[in-house]
Amino acid sequence: MKLKDKTWAPALITFLILGLVVALVILGAEGDPLALARLGTRFSLNDPEGTAGYDGQFVYYIARDLQPDNVSAHLDVPAYRYQRILMPLLSRLLSFGNLQILPWMLAAVGIIAQSFGTWGLASLLKRWGTNPWYALVYGLWTGFILAVRLDLPEPLAYGLIVAALLANLKEKHGLAWVLYGLAMFAKEVTIIFVAAQGLIYLWRRQWRSAFGLGLITLLPYGLFQFWLWRTFGALGLGSGGDMATPFEWIPLMGLFRIGAYSPKLLLASLVVFGPFLLLPVFWGLWVVGKKVWRGEIELIDLGFALNALVIVFLPFSTFREPGGLLRFSCGLVLALILFVSRYRYNKILRYMPLVLVLNVFLLK
Secondary structure, eight states, X not given: OOTTOTXXXXXXXXXXXXXXXXXXXXXXXXXXXXXXXXXXHHHHSOOTTSOOOOTHHHHHHHHHOOOHHHHGGGOSSHHHHHTOOHHHHHHHHHTTTOTTTHHHHHHHHHHHHHHHHHHHHHHHXXXXXXXXXXXXXXXXXXXXXXXXXXXXXXXXXXXHHHHHHHHHHTTOHHHHHHHHHHHHHHOGGGHHHHHHHHHHHHHTXXXXXXXXXXXXXXXXHHHHHHHHXXXXXXXXXXXXXXXXXXXXXSTTHHHHTHHHHOHHHHHHHHHHHIIIIIHHHHHHHHHHHHHHHTTOOOHHHHHHHHHHHHHHTOOHHHHTOHHHHHHHTHHHHHHHHHHHHHTTOHHHHHHGGGGGGGGGGGGO
């Protein structure tokens, strides 16, 4: 590693900070790495009156026992959880099936994936003439830190998206398609970037590339969804796990439904997430919309617009949980950094580090 290469510096800082966060959690739990996964007795012991735990527990349960018949009893929505198979499978392979090592590998995969994703983004920014230090906004985004702290797959999923974009830039399209496919096996929401890539191929009438994306990226994932349906009786794609509400049809209705329960909480959500989430969403839709109207559409543009559009129709169950909203916004943050860097929106870029103020949520 060349220390003078600035693309490695943001990745190294990300690695050190995430390592510190994980270490503090484990030390606070008397050396137990499973504290990261937040196991709940409702699913670990199948106790209906037990503690709920958090989503990272399902990654651990799948990695511990990949057999669908065995693990389904420990999953709230089996098909939905099992579709995110890549992180459990990778952690299982790296631990050589040793269940004592497995919790450590789950943490290591998150830290390493986020660090390499930061390096990859810094490399993209450098190629576009943007200061690679802005990749730290991605590396230290609250949603990603939460994901690492909770043994969740966002760092791996979006790290693979960054790798796919790098491969595209180097004209290695076949490799990009493979990486896109792996990203979807890590977390299904990365299909937004895959959709952007497919629409660009269709827009440009690049039929051979569209066919390649469909064959290498989408077909295996479609077959996997069919297998999930045959195995668990349902497709994996959905709006969330247990107690999830569906995607909304009316823009931002998922957010405004909070007001029916607590007007004060709705106001607080608007104050906190308005400047850091909703403003970029509306700005992105407006700016990219104008480019589409002029027929000037690129992959980075469409990736930003689609990630922004999905935020508008998110379910109430996502908006009501700040942690879930911050993690879902990982794709938007990545797309925003790519867009403002690619087109030199320097004023916006200079203000982007302010979004890291949302790391105050980590104190909870």
